[in-house]
Amino acid sequence: MLSGKFRSAVVIGGQGIRARKLRTFLSMVSLFLGVLAVVAVQAGSEIAERAMLTNIELQAGKDGTIMGYVPGEKGAPGIVESTLKGRTDAVAMISSRAVIGEPGVRPVNEGGMPFEYAGRGGDYGGPMVYCDANGTCTEQKQQEKKPAGQAIEVGLVALTGDIRPFKPFRPVSGSWLEFGSTPSLAPRIVLNEEAAKGLNQYRVPGEMMVDGATHHMTPQILGVVTDGYSQPRAYMRLDELRTWMPSSVEPSEVDKFRGGGTSLELYLEPGTDDLQQLLKSKIVAAGVAQEQLHFQVVKSKENMESELRIMRLIFLGMAFMVLLIGVAGILNVGLATVGERVEEFALRRAVGMSRLLLAGIVLAETLLTGLLTAGLAIGTGVAGLHVALMMFGSRFPSLEGTTFPWEAGVAGVIAGLVAGVLGGLIPAIRAARIPIATVMRA
Amino acid sequence: MTQSFDQPTVQVQPAQAPLLQLTGITKVLKGQGEPRTILSGVDFTVHAGQSVAILGRSGSGKSTLLSLIGLFDKADEGQYLLHGNDITKLAERRAAALRSAEFGFVFQRFFLLKHLTAAQNVAMALVNGQGWSSRRKRKQQVEEALEQVGIAHLSKSKPSRLSGGEQQRVAIARALVRQPRIILADEPTGALDTETGNLVVEVLLNTTRQGCGLVLVTHDHDHARKMGRVMELRDGRFN
Numbered sequence: 001m002l003s004g005k006f007r008s009a010v011v012i013g014g015q016g017i018r019a020r021k022l023r024t025f026l027s028m029v030s031l032f033l034g035v036l037a038v039v040a041v042q043a044g045s046e047i048a049e050r051a052m053l054t055n056i057e058l059q060a061g062k063d064g065t066i067m068g069y070v071p072g073e074k075g076a077p078g079i080v081e082s083t084l085k086g087r088t089d090a091v092a093m094i095s096s097r098a099v100i101g102e103p104g105v106r107p108v109n110e111g112g113m114p115f116e117y118a119g120r121g122g123d124y125g126g127p128m129v130y131c132d133a134n135g136t137c138t139e140q141k142q143q144e145k146k147p148a149g150q151a152i153e154v155g156l157v158a159l160t161g162d163i164r165p166f167k168p169f170r171p172v173s174g175s176w177l178e179f180g181s182t183p184s185l186a187p188r189i190v191l192n193e194e195a196a197k198g199l200n201q202y203r204v205p206g207e208m209m210v211d212g213a214t215h216h217m218t219p220q221i222l223g224v225v226t227d228g229y230s231q232p233r234a235y236m237r238l239d240e241l242r243t244w245m246p247s248s249v250e251p252s253e254v255d256k257f258r259g260g261g262t263s264l265e266l267y268l269e270p271g272t273d274d275l276q277q278l279l280k281s282k283i284v285a286a287g288v289a290q291e292q293l294h295f296q297v298v299k300s301k302e303n304m305e306s307e308l309r310i311m312r313l314i315f316l317g318m319a320f321m322v323l324l325i326g327v328a329g330i331l332n333v334g335l336a337t338v339g340e341r342v343e344e345f346a347l348r349r350a351v352g353m354s355r356l357l358l359a360g361i362v363l364a365e366t367l368l369t370g371l372l373t374a375g376l377a378i379g380t381g382v383a384g385l386h387v388a389l390m391m392f393g394s395r396f397p398s399l400e401g402t403t404f405p406w407e408a409g410v411a412g413v414i415a416g417l418v419a420g421v422l423g424g425l426i427p428a429i430r431a432a433r434i435p436i437a438t439v440m441r442a
Numbered sequence: 443m444t445q446s447f448d449q450p451t452v453q454v455q456p457a458q459a460p461l462l463q464l465t466g467i468t469k470v471l472k473g474q475g476e477p478r479t480i481l482s483g484v485d486f487t488v489h490a491g492q493s494v495a496i497l498g499r500s501g502s503g504k505s506t507l508l509s510l511i512g513l514f515d516k517a518d519e520g521q522y523l524l525h526g527n528d529i530t531k532l533a534e535r536r537a538a539a540l541r542s543a544e545f546g547f548v549f550q551r552f553f554l555l556k557h558l559t560a561a562q563n564v565a566m567a568l569v570n571g572q573g574w575s576s577r578r579k580r581k582q583q584v585e586e587a588l589e590q591v592g593i594a595h596l597s598k599s600k601p602s603r604l605s606g607g608e609q610q611r612v613a614i615a616r617a618l619v620r621q622p623r624i625i626l627a628d629e630p631t632g633a634l635d636t637e638t639g640n641l642v643v644e645v646l647l648n649t650t651r652q653g654c655g656l657v658l659v660t661h662d663h664d665h666a667r668k669m670g671r672v673m674e675l676r677d678g679r680f681n
Contacts, residue, residue: 004574011569019557347553348570350514351616352542354535357571437509 005357012348013364016341023333027366028373030329031419035370035377037319038415043381043408045312051399052304057168058228061267061298065166066276068266068295074287080264081238083279084160089269091161094238097211098156100219101204105149108202112153114230115198152198154191155231156210158238166267167227170400172196174223177237187240188220195232196224213244270297323415326373330366330423338362338427345431346439359428366424367417374416378409459526460487461624461655462511467520469506469678480506482678483520488624493647493656495666498675504659505628507675511657512545512626513537525623542572546617546625546654548646550632552609554601560612561597564588567616587615591645607638614645624655631665643668 017024053063061067070076072094080092099107109118161179163169169176177190187208191199199221208219219234227233268276276295284290338345345358353361382404393399469481480503488494498504509515510522513532522530524544532540541547554563564584568575575583588594591611601609610630617625627646631639643658643665650656650670658669666672674681 005571007574008569008571015558015562019555343553344555347555348566349538350512350541350547351567352538352570352572352620354538354571356535435514437506437514 005360008353009357009360009364010368012361013368016361016365017368020337023337024369024372027330027333027369027423028376030333031323031326031370031373031416031423032377034319034323034326034419035374035412035415036380037322038316039374039377039381039408039412040384041312041315041319042411043385043405045308045315046405046407047385047399047402049304049308050402050405051396052308053300054168054170055228056300056304058170058226059167060300061166062168063298063301064270065298066266066268066270066272066295067298068264068268068276068279068293070264070266070279070283071288071292072264076283076286076288077264079282079286080266080279081160083275083282087275088161088165089272090275091159091163091166091267092238093160093163093265093267094158095265096156096158096241097153098234099151099153099209100199100234101151101202101207102149103151103207103209103216104146105151106146107151107153108148109153109198109232112155112231114194115152115201115232118198150202150204152195152202152204152232154195154198155229155233156189156241157233157235158241159235160238163235163267165269169225169227172224172226174221176223176225177235179237183237183239183243184220185243186218186220187236187244188222189234189236190223190225191221192225192227192229192233192235194230195234198232210241210244213241215244217244266295323419327419327422330369330419331426334362334366334424334427335430338431341431342434342439345434346436349434349436355432358434359432362428362431363421363424366427367420370416370418370420370423371413372416373419374412377416378412381408381412460489460523461492461525463487463523463526464511464517465521465523467507467510467517467522469503469510469515470518480678481510481517484675484678484680486511486673486680488655488657490623490655491650491653492671493650493658493669495658495660495669495672496675497660497663497666497672502675503678504675508626508628508657508659511624512547513541539572542567542570542620544623546614546620546622548610548614548617548625548627548630550629552601552606552613552633554609554612556601559598559600560588560593560604560608560615561585563601563612564615564619567619583619584615587619588612590618590648591615605638606634607641610634610638610642611645614642618649622654624657625649627656627658629659629661631660631662639665 057063070080077092077094084090084092097112101107109115159177159179162177164176172193174190177188189208206218207216209216219236225235227235266279280290280293280295283293348358348361349355385402385404389399389402393402464484464486467481467484467486468479471478471480484503484507486507496504496507506515510517513529517530520530521528524540529537529540554560555566558566561581561584564587565580568580568583585594585597588597591614593608593611593615596604596608596612599608601612604612610633614630625646630646631642634642639662646656646658647668656669658665660666
């Protein structure tokens with residue numbers, strides 16, 4: 001139950017606001033921009049943070065995921081594959097290289113470079129260089145170069161399971177890989193946007209050559225996703241890739257044919273310490289040195305927040321400056337109103353109202369004004385975001401599905417309340433100090 | 443023997459105890475200049491159902507005395523007993539509670555809030571943080587108070603649409619709505635013509651018939667003569 005004092009303050013505060021609609025409106029106008037600035041900055045930074053986080057998570061993995069690097073040697077890929085088989089709490093990614101198009105030719109983007117650099121030679125214009133796991137790099141020999149032809153090169157990523165719980169790829173078109181069905185002989189692939197762009201830009205035959213594979217294959221393109229990479233990539237099931245690999249060659253070791261080395265990337269859900277331990281034990285038992293295994297927790301949020309913190313502080317500082325102007329407006333109107341209402345306040349005290357409650361009423365009025373303004377500013381923010389998303393949402397895929405962040409709403413309410421308190425405090429103290437006897441005798 | 447107030451509600455003493463009793467009250471005005479003694483050793487007593495008129499020239503201390511009785515201000519010296527309880531040194535919060543429970547105030551300048559209707563102006567005395575009653579009960583209390591002063595039909599009118607006499611009766615209804623034990627009226631007829639003034643004094647006198655004490659500060663000897671007792675203040679002392 002609300003106390004009589006509180007109810008009295010709200011009732012009288014409401015009467016005061018109704019009696020001085022224009023003044024209340026003017027107070028709200030001066031405060032509105034300040035609260036709106038706080039709401040906009042908070043909403044903007046939250047949305048930017050979410051968008052940035054989504055982009056970072058595309059590449060680095062979701063915040064909290066345990067990521068592991070395992071060298072693709074001494075049977076480690078097979079161990080990983082068999083250990084993770086049927087599990088959904090961990091996925092391994094094995095990277096390889098594939099050429100889609102005419103066989104035996106030099107792809108237009110040799111080295112798997114983005115297509116805007118196509119035709120400029122390896123390494124975005126320089127000589128093609130391969131580096132091994134130890135960091136030793138060797139330049140590809142001139143005589144190895146093949147004749148130019150209609151083919152594109154993509155990074156091929158073979159997956160033991162659905163990677164999306166760990167890397168939130170955004171669907172662009174078509175569908176994602178289905179891991180529950182029987183492996184298909186015609187490997188099903190999902191392209192990233194850059195690979196799709198290449199296929200759209202260059203007319204190439206529907207034939208795919210994977211390093212280490214014994215035969216060319218005809219892929220089925222299921223769909224296109226945004227994966228955060230600028231190089232063309234294609235994703236496929238590891239078991240479907242394995243169908244095309246000779247039994248003696250691990251898919252992860254195919255880079256060795258090109259003079260390089262590769263590794264497996266593992267993504268594990270938080271709390272899978274037992275699985276992590278099991279994998280480590282098996283791999284070490286197979287002969288891989290313990291120090292070659294690296295596991296770490298992905299801290300996408302932490303890294304991003306440190307980047308955003310300064311920006312957010314600067315903008316919030318600016319918003320609070322605007323809010324202070326609004327507070328000054330409320331204060332100004334509040335002081336003028338107290339001056340006009342001296343008799344009313346003295347009378348209220350004469351009929352039994354305490355100084356404290358009288359101060360509470362003045363504060364209640366400014367708080368109600370602040371809250372009303374906050375409501376308006378939040379409403380404007382929600383409507384503004386809605387309009388902005390309708391107008392520009394399609395240009396920024398990371399904004400897809402964006403909703404008004406509740407944090408901005410809370411910030412708006414807090415800003416309105418703080419402004420109400422700051423703007424109403426001095427008028428409230430003045431109101432409480434009005435001497436009844438002097439006023440009533442006048 | 444006296445006892446001090448430690449509750450805002452009044453503990454009614456035996457019937458012979460006066461409603462209020464002020465003894466040796468002194469009030470000195472300390473402004474920027476020399477301190478000025480407004481009241482000097484004033485004794486004043488009011489019993490239940492008694493009406494007292496206080497006459498005196500301007501500056502004689504009438505309104506100051508009323509302010510002290512109504513707990514708007516505190517005396518520098520003397521003792522104040524309400525129903526036999528010593529309230530000379532009362533905290534502001536308790537004083538506010540007593541003003542609400544015990545006193546009804548009527549002023550020369552009605553002090554009605556122009557944005558509120560007559561009924562809302564009367565209800566103002568009920569919405570003062572001293573307890574809470576339902577809207578229905580408040581409405582009933584307000585109607586009764588307006589009925590008592592004969593203007594129930596004007597309950598929805600705003601002050602700007604009321605005559606001076608009607609406005610003062612709204613102010614009296616506001617004073618009566620909490621059923622006070624003492625009405626303090628500071629020149630309530632000062633802004634009214636003789637006929638309306640007489641009507642207002644009659645309304646105030648009616649309250650004493652129900653056991654309420656009335657202290658009327660006035661310049662009008664005719665109105666003063668209608669009271670049970672007339673006292674004259676001169677230079678801060680009763681003659």
